Amino acid sequence: MRDFYRIGVKTFSVLCISAAISGCATDQSGNTAQTGTEPGVHTTRNHVVAGLASLIGGETFGSSIGNMLDNMDRKALARRQQQLLMAQGDNRTVTWQSDHSTMRATITTSNTRQEDKSIRIVRNADVAAPGSIHAIGARYQVTSSSPVYLSPSTSATVAMTLPTHSVIMVVGQLTGQNWMLVSQHGRSIGYVAASSLQPLSAGSHHAATSGTFDLDAAPAAPEGKTVSSNVNASVTCRDLKTVATDKGKSSTSTETACRSAQGVWELN
Structure with a gap:
């Protein structure tokens, strides 16, 4: 061919x-x-x-x-x-x-189909490296006010809190776990419980309330040190x-x- x-x-x-x-x-x-x-x-x-x-x-x-x-x-x-x-x-x-x-x-x-690959993740230096993930690369809407943890644990330090109805980029879901790795302006900023997020549909922006905003459209947080690593992903x-x-x-x-x-x- x-x-x-x-x-x-x-x-x-x-x-x-x-x-x-x-x-x-x-x-x-x-x-x-x-x-x-x-x-x-x-x-x-x-x-x-x-x-x-x-x-x-x-x-x-x-x-x-x-x-x-x-x-x-x-x-x-x-x-x-x-x-x-x-x-x-x-x-x-x-x-x-x-x-x-x-x-x-x-x-x-x-x-x-799903293929297993090694992919590069860029994250803030204080964010724990993820294990294997199911790569998503899509925007999700926050269904209720949700903390972003620096590691996938409710006992970890909270980096920030996502307001209800805000929109965030989901990098992927940790394999076999109820944790989503999320990012802002191309940098992974921490982990959010998967139950607090839902996929952003094509019509969501048109039906959004006045309280809805895209965190990537907002000014970025002060830029600190970032690190990158390769992780196994589906x-x-x-x-x-x-x-x-x-x-x-x-x-x-x-x-x-x-x-x-x-x-x-x-x-x-």
Whole structure:
């Protein structure tokens, strides 16, 4: 199978998208589903996608078909791929058509699964290193005022308290435990009981009360020393198939994308 293209910079930032980018995925039976709102490296209350273009701009494409893509088509196609990666479920297909050339593509996800990988976690120095985790990389809403502990124990020091209805990034859940490792502005800040958090749905921001706010949109706490370590994690992965056509030529690429604990999809 000939590659459609090879991504030189393989990490795409999956930014929190609502009105700025919203897409519908179509399954093979023809049903449509709105793609979910997902996290990214940095978001604001308006969930804009600023920064995506600059991250994608470093891509290089190895095949002859890929080299026919100009920068605008590269960015547009990558965005369409990300919309589909953010959707839940397998066998969903979206189409893409360049708005200024004859390039077009169909993109399909399949075989969503869990894979064991070693991932890098950045945390405040006073936060205990996690054991193995199930990587999540998604924003959760706090259902009741909840302390953030420096280690996964109610007897540990409390780093801060999360207000009810606030939104926090969940890095992952400790394997076999009722503890979530949470982060703010890319740094893990401690552990919260899983029973105090619920996934943030695509419509949550629109239905939110006036007391709801995203902690990553708030000013960061004074920056202290951070450390990083590799931990064993169960990571969500799915296959991404892209079939591109242009002027009678067709080429296919099938790659694996895995979602990191920071909410970033990485093409392997």
